[in-house]
Amino acid sequence: MSEKLKVAIVGSTGYGGIELIRLLASHPLVEITSVISSSSAGMPIAEWFPHLTDIQTALLDDVDPQGIKAKADVVFTATPAGVAAKLAPQLLDAGLKVIDLSGDFRLQDTALYEKWYKKTPADEQYLKQALYALPEINGDKAQGASFISNPGCFVTSALLGLVPAVKAGWIDPSTIIIDSKSGVSGAGRGASLGTHYSELNENFKAYKVNQHQHVPEIEMVLSEAAGQEVVTTFTPHLVPMTRGILSTMYATVKGEHNAADFIELYKQFYEGRQFVRIRKEGVLPQTKEVWGSNYCDIAFNYDERTGRITIISVIDNLVKGASGQAIQNLNLMMGWDEGLGLQFVPVYP
Numbered sequence: 144m145s146e147k148l149k150v151a152i153v154g155s156t157g158y159g160g161i162e163l164i165r166l167l168a169s170h171p172l173v174e175i176t177s178v179i180s181s182s183s184a185g186m187p188i189a190e191w192f193p194h195l196t197d198i199q200t201a202l203l204d205d206v207d208p209q210g211i212k213a214k215a216d217v218v219f220t221a222t223p224a225g226v227a228a229k230l231a232p233q234l235l236d237a238g239l240k241v242i243d244l245s246g247d248f249r250l251q252d253t254a255l256y257e258k259w260y261k262k263t264p265a266d267e268q269y270l271k272q273a274l275y276a277l278p279e280i281n282g283d284k285a286q287g288a289s290f291i292s293n294p295g296c297f298v299t300s301a302l303l304g305l306v307p308a309v310k311a312g313w314i315d316p317s318t319i320i321i322d323s324k325s326g327v328s329g330a331g332r333g334a335s336l337g338t339h340y341s342e343l344n345e346n347f348k349a350y351k352v353n354q355h356q357h358v359p360e361i362e363m364v365l366s367e368a369a370g371q372e373v374v375t376t377f378t379p380h381l382v383p384m385t386r387g388i389l390s391t392m393y394a395t396v397k398g399e400h401n402a403a404d405f406i407e408l409y410k411q412f413y414e415g416r417q418f419v420r421i422r423k424e425g426v427l428p429q430t431k432e433v434w435g436s437n438y439c440d441i442a443f444n445y446d447e448r449t450g451r452i453t454i455i456s457v458i459d460n461l462v463k464g465a466s467g468q469a470i471q472n473l474n475l476m477m478g479w480d481e482g483l484g485l486q487f488v489p490v491y492p
């Protein structure tokens with residue numbers, strides 16, 4: 144058998160990094176050769192995360208681009224906003240291929256990044272090198288890429304549900320409203336006031352209404368699909384569950400199209416793609432039905448009284464919303480089947 148591709152993970156002790164380790168452990172063509180930590184180098188990762196005992200026995204490495212290059216060919220950066228903006232250029236200069244899970248390279252417009260992320264943007268020279276890749280929408284461009292920017296979790300759930308209808312001109316893009324609910328692992332592993340148990344348990348709240356950093360990313364892709372500038376209303380919510388995003392999208396239908404027509408349109412659009420499943424009419428998706436998997440399940444309801452379509456999508460934020468999608472992008476980058484190492488049946492119940 145030919146040698147496996149060597150990959151490294153920066154941010155391996157965070158939720159996205161730990162999920163990369165879980166998923167890549169059964170990837171047939173990939174070997175994790177370095178797990179990296181900015182705060183705990185030298186420590187065995189399994190000591191911190193005992194669920195990795197006998198699975199990932201390596202010691203955590205330093206964040207050292209040359210050292211990473213000595214061990215790996217591809218590196219995932221699963222780091223907080225602002226970190227990859229500085230680190231990815233060093234990794235690229237060291238000769239590594241990079242897949243960044245953060246928002247640092249998703250927006251080409253640096254002023255837009257500064258406005259929504261409130262961080263210093265990446266150097267434009269490196270921004271231009273990044274390919275923003277949502278596999279089912281523009282994944283055909285990923286093969287041979289050296290630097291991929293992975294989409295956001297809310298963004299993935301919203302765009303997979305909206306792009307086919309926008310591209311077909313079946314909905315009025317100016318009427319789109321996106322209402323998303325996320326499990327708390329979406330906020331990462333770090334403790335914060337808003338995410339600890341007694342604040343979260345038995346609670347349900349909206350946050351960053353029309354101010355979430357995913358707004359410009361959603362609008363960037365919808366505008367391209369529509370061929371005109373699209374602005375949207377986006378409200379994220381935090382739900383007291385660990386994993387999962389459910390997005391409900393509303394829009395006014397243009398022309399005569401009912402739910403059955405939408406089902407047919409989406410089936411055609413996603414034909415041959417492994418990870419988008421279109422539901423039968425009346426079978427609404429639940430987050431549990433994609434838990435631990437790379438699937439995005441989508442359903443439709445058309446209301447004749449209002450002329451609006453309601454589109455509901457579910458994903459696991461840590462898989463299709465982050466690490467699974469990053470591996471799907473790695474597969475496409477390498478020219479492999481996009482589903483390699485990702486064909487998990489959702490965990491149920």
Ligand SMILES: NC(=O)C1=CN([C@@H]2O[C@H](COP(=O)(O)OP(=O)(O)OC[C@H]3O[C@@H](n4cnc5c(N)ncnc54)[C@H](OP(=O)(O)O)[C@@H]3O)[C@@H](O)[C@H]2O)C=CC1
Binds near residue numbers: 156223331
């Ligand atoms: N959680 C989710 O559902 C999703 C997350 N994302 C994005 O992916 C990225 C990672 O998210 P997530 O794993 O949840 O976040 P976490 O906060 O759980 O983990 C981030 C990790 O980054 C490491 N880190 C922090 N600062 C640095 C630094 N200066 N240099 C190198 N490493 C650093 C930390 O580990 P250490 O101290 O060991 O270095 C930490 O464990 C974020 O940008 C997030 O927005 C995107 C989609 C979904």
Ligand SMILES: CC(=O)N[C@@H](CCC(=O)OP(=O)(O)O)C(=O)O
Binds near residue numbers: 294295327328356381
């Ligand atoms: C529940 C929760 O807090 N979710 C995170 C989404 C994290 C994410 O996807 O981060 P990027 O900015 O890298 O896209 C949030 O709302 O900020």
